């Protein structure tokens with residue numbers, strides 16, 4: 001099987017371009033609205049598409065419009081920040097409307113972003129084939145797109161193709177959110193889960209259920225002037241026996257270092273910021289059978 005990919009996508013386009021309908025078509029019935037606490041992450045997740053080979057997290061963007069007012073400009077700053085953080089951008093251009101000044105303005109904005117942009121010709125069911133072909137040509141001349149994909153969200157035409165194209169643009173990595181957990185779970189639970197996943201990697205057979213992770217603290221550094229301060233996370237990795245402690249830590253701490261690096265990468269991706277991760281491995285004897293310990297471990 002090919003490598004698993006995961007990351008963030010954002011959709012832009014002028015009003016009525018079909019962004020919401022498309023996002024719903026991609027995510028399916030279960031649209032999970034998950035807005036994280038703004039001080040720790042600036043991303044609000046609109047929905048998550050889980051496949052065997054990819055996890056696509058769709059970020060909410062308030063809409064990129066041409067600024068007419070100061071408020072508009074502020075909004076656009078916010079959108080620009082969001083776009084700077086995602087892995088792939090989908091630019092929606094409805095087939096039943098000619099490419100206009102609004103689209104050109106957005107295209108110029110997108111030329112500045114780092115992420116690859118997939119131009120999406122939406123609502124192809126509304127117009128004859130020839131018109132779609134014309135529109136595709138206009139769109140191709142509008143900018144330097146990673147790909148152009150015509151779709152209909154309503155008639156389910158090429159939505160799966162679009163998903164392939166978007167997924168292919170994501171970085172290689174494990175799922176950022178546990179499948180079936182598309183709720184507004186607090187961040188520390190998700191952080192703990194990423195650490196647990198990293199700690200279990202490669203040793204799942206030896207200690208499948210013997211690991212629990214507790215976040216002791218997530219601390220903002222004192223210096224308020226730092227532009228994007230490093231979040232300090234201290235966590236305990238609990239195992240049941242001393243022998244298991246050895247497995248997690250590895251020779252001279254080598255494995256724990258790897259666990260930390262893997263978990264940190266996932267956490268940084270999740271929170272969208274730099275993280276300092278401090279892991280301590282502890283033995284909590286037979287914690288699975290001890291209600292008092294279980295309570296402490298957050299079960």
Ligand SMILES: Nc1nc2c(ncn2[C@@H]2O[C@H](COP(=O)(O)OP(=O)(O)OP(=O)(O)O)[C@@H](O)[C@H]2O)c(=O)[nH]1
Pocket residue numbers: 013014015016017018019020021022063122123124125126151152153154155
């Ligand atoms: N026929 C057809 N209509 C569509 C399709 N996609 C969206 N629409 C319609 O187009 C209109 C606008 O779609 P939205 O998804 O709300 O567009 P939007 O870009 O999110 O709009 P804003 O929230 O204003 O930015 C709605 O009436 C949709 O039903 C499509 O594939 N085919």
